[in-house]
Amino acid sequence: MKSITEIFKGLELTESEYTFIQERCQKLELSKGDILLEKGQPTLSQYYVLEGCLRSFFEDTHERDHTLQFAIHDWWISDYTAFFDGNPAVLTIESIQKTTVLEFSREAQIEIFENIPKVESFFREKMEHSFGAFQKRIINDLSKTAKEKYLDFLQTHKEIETHIKNYHIASFLGITTESLSRIRREIAKH
Amino acid sequence: MKSITEIFKGLELTESEYTFIQERCQKLELSKGDILLEKGQPTLSQYYVLEGCLRSFFEDTHERDHTLQFAIHDWWISDYTAFFDGNPAVLTIESIQKTTVLEFSREAQIEIFENIPKVESFFREKMEHSFGAFQKRIINDLSKTAKEKYLDFLQTHKEIETHIKNYHIASFLGITTESLSRIRREIAKH
């Protein structure tokens, strides 16, 4: 069974440290379509995906949605702006298949950091990598065509791609489903 | 004279802590057009802007450049992907006017963190906010028209706008200077 021993792999935590962490997080089971975080709500937690797939998205004023992030096994997800500064969420997080997550509240996280300092470094490193991923995403958005973005997505999200509907990929790339469909035909031809 | 006392305002550091930090950073004077970091180089430092203005940008395969970030007084800048994971820089950082920065190497930073822990928390918070800014930027890129992005830029970069040429703003927004010019005319009409 997938559990917290997996999250901190590489850290070599003791039994008691694991227990300490385990007591401060909560396992949640989600069905396809369930909403884990609703925009407008306070964002008090960060989530670790054990199994399944989530996506975070932004609904614009025209009721169109724009996917910020997908998260499968071993990924973290939240509305980080909201989580960090205490504002209500601007993102919604939904389960796009049967998913199991571990929920860590801000307080739990701080308590864990204070008691097991190497977990804080672990989190900082995770965040540094996410930061890099965001930087790369912005560069891609600025410099690539829709087709190039799609090809890049297939590369960088290899393990994810099969879980996800094309209309969600389109929403991540910032194009319509129709355009994605044409791009796919283009690619298939060659 | 602007100096490191300003960087960590709110932290209430002692004289000796300031000295410790001061001995581990380096003040650099840049003229307009100087390159602080060149793509392809190892990225060993992070920079704090005392005065002036820098921009980081990405050069694509068509030799077009795309601005990721501007930094004026009291902002930090680097190629964070490169800085964090040790890869060569993909970004170039140039001075777009006479600028003074403080350079902190990765090692200096770690040494400072180890000796003055509250500085580590200070940096983590800085990074959390930058993270939020990147999240917002991606959402804007996905959901807004060029005109909306420009109006948003004027809001969020109020103090910066006067330092920056329109062609750099266009490069930040992901549009051509000609398009920006049209947008500006549009806005002026109303």
Place this chain on the structure above:
DNA sequence: TGAAAAAATTGATCTATGATAAGAAAAGAC
């Protein structure tokens, strides 16, 4: 397994922004 719902594709047209090419305005240099 077969009907209903969801997702993907296709075609025709439209539109925002890009490309190219001048010219005008502003900023710097001497």
Place this chain on the structure above:
DNA sequence: GTCTTTTCTTATCATAGATCAATTTTTTCA
């Protein structure tokens, strides 16, 4: 203060991707 260079604007035309409207394919589940 004028000359040169840089930056900004304008006009025209081209194009990637959006929109609208079906239709086909795939998935779901009774």
